[in-house]
Amino acid sequence: MNITDWFQRKVSATTRALTLLMPLRPGSGLRGSYESLAREGYMQNSVVHACVKEIAEAAAGVPWSLYQRKADGDLEEVSAHPLLKLFDRPNPFQGKFELIERCVAHLYLSGNAYVEAVGPESRAAHAKTPPTELYALRPDRITILPDPTRFIRGYEYTVGGQTVRFAPEQVLHLKLFHPLDDWYGLSPVQVAALSVDKMNASDKWNAALLQNSAVPSGALVSKKRLTDEQYTRLKDEMRDQVQGIANARTPLLLEEDIEWKEIGLSPRDMDWIDGLRFSALQIAQIYNVPPELIGLQPATYSNRREARKALYTEVVLPVLARLRDAFNNWLLPRFGETLFLDYDADRIEALSEDRDSLWRRAVQSHFLTLNEKREMVGYDAVPDGNRVFLPQNLAALDDTAKSPPSDDRDPPTVH
Structure with missing residues (x-):
C-alpha cells in the first residue's frame, strides 16, 4: 500500500469516526414510544389495524424459492437444502408465514424489524456458520449500540429487567x-x-354520545338557587334515568322553574362523519393501501380485483424485495456464496392476469429473438436463440409480396 492510499483510508476512517461518535439523539429509541404506537394505532384504530394486517398477511403468503448460481451465471432452482428447512420452520414456535407476518407488521408499526439468528455460541463464528433458528424480536426491546468505526457495535435486548447483548x-x-x-x-x-388521534377521539366521542342518550351535553337552568340536597338529588336522577344506552330518548321530567338548554354541538354541526372518513383515507394513503380493501370505498368485484393487484404491485412486492435483499446479504453467505433466495411473484394469484398478458405480448412480438422473448418472461437464454422466428403465414405473405405479379391471374368474379 502506497502512502497516498494509506492517507485516504486514514482520512476516510477519521471522518466516519467523527460522524458515528455522535450520540443517539433523544427520543430516537422506541422503548418509550412503540407501546403507544401499537396500542393507539394497531390495537385501537381500525384503519391502521386493517392496513397493517392486509400488508403483513399478503406478504407472508407469497412463496419463496432458492436458487444456485452456476459457473456461467445462470440460476438453477434448488428443491432441497438446509436453508429451505430453516425458512419453512424457523423456530419451534413459528412457521415461515408467521415469521414473515410478524417482521412485516413490526416494520409497518415501528419502522423497524429485527430478526435474531440463533446458532453456535462462538461469537466469531456467527457470520460464517449457518444458524439453527430464527426469531422475530419486538422492536421496543431492542437498543442499538453505535460504534465509531463499525457503525454498530451490537444490540441490547431488554425484557423483564434483564438485558442480553447480541x-x-x-x-x-x-x-x-x-x-x-x-x-x-x-x-x-x-x-x-x-389522523389516528382524530379517529380515536371521534370514536370515543361517538361512544360517549350514545352513552348520554345520543344527544350532546346541556345544562339544567334553575331560576332560583337550589339547596345542596336538591342539587344532589337532581344529579342522581339525571345519571340514573337519562344517561346510558338503555335510557336513550327517555323523556326528561323537570320540576318548577327548571329548564333544559343545550350547550353542545350536534353531530351534524361537527360534521363528524365526513371528518372521520377523511382521517381514515389519510391513514390508508400513508400506508398506500387501496381503500376498497379495508371498507372505506364501495367495492365491486372489478375494482376490488384491481385494488388487490395494486396492493401487491405498490406495497407487497417492494417489502418482499426489501426482505429478499436483506436475507441474501445477511443470511445466505452462511450457507454458501452461490445461493440466492427470492420470492416467486409468478405464483401470486392477484398478478396472474398481468403475467398472462406478458406472455401474450412475448408470443405475439414477432420482431424479437427467442432469447429476448425468454428474457422478457423471466427465463434464461438458450443456444441458437438469437434468431427471429416468423410464423409460416407471415413468411408466406412476405414471399408473395416479393414475387412479381402474374399475367395469367383469374379475372375477378362479378356477382
Missing part, C-alpha cells in the same frame, strides 16, 4: 427510511399520528 452478526435490522435518524426507521403510525 453481536452485530446475530441480528438482522430492517428499517424504513428516516430522514433525521441514522439508526432507527420512521414509523408510518407516527406519520399518521394526527
